[in-house]
Amino acid sequence: EVQLVQSGAEVKKPGESLRISCKGSGYSFITYWISWVRQMPGKGLEWLGKIDPSDSYTDYSPSFQGHVTISADKSISTAYLQWSSLRASDTAMYYCARHLAAAGDFDYWGQGTLVTVSS
């Protein structure tokens, strides 16, 4: 069974750093890319960027380039999304999802990680 299991909810203060994770199982992790998607409270889906776990090549949305970093460790089938300095506006649910290259649908999603940034 294909699964993407994300790390648990986080509560952080503005300016703090954070890394959340997404662990794939039930398939060849290096065959599919992983994208990260943000959903702010009561709002729609926003794509942050993607990574090819086979070589860690990344692409970012221009809206998020420079504010988040996507990485992966193929030896443990895990992708990461990290911030070096969180803002209150980063408060959101974050989902990881897998897809084939740069054309496929997001066929499996993680359960989501809620990140709350508040002083």
Next chain:
Amino acid sequence: SYELTQALSVSVALGQTARITCGGNNIGNKNVHWYQQKPGQAPVVVIYRDSNRPSGIPERFSGSNSGNTATLTISRAQAGDEADYYCQVWDSSTVEFGGGTKLTVL
């Protein structure tokens, strides 16, 4: 960036047909994917590559794409179809989502 336009909300009577549209410049030249998201849950793909249904998605869900509009059609709408629906395309190597449409089944 490539913009996708969706109506904020669509209402449909129980058992009738709902049509949710996604507008974009020459969107007919792109592959469109549709996701259903119920409250508190992760999105689920209901149509991929314009008109294909993943296994487990009822035949009542169908899709089409031509010109400047892609359409998700839900036949014989049920209460359980109430959800937010998002269209998605690839623009070069980046992803664009529509703003989402809230479907209400009356």
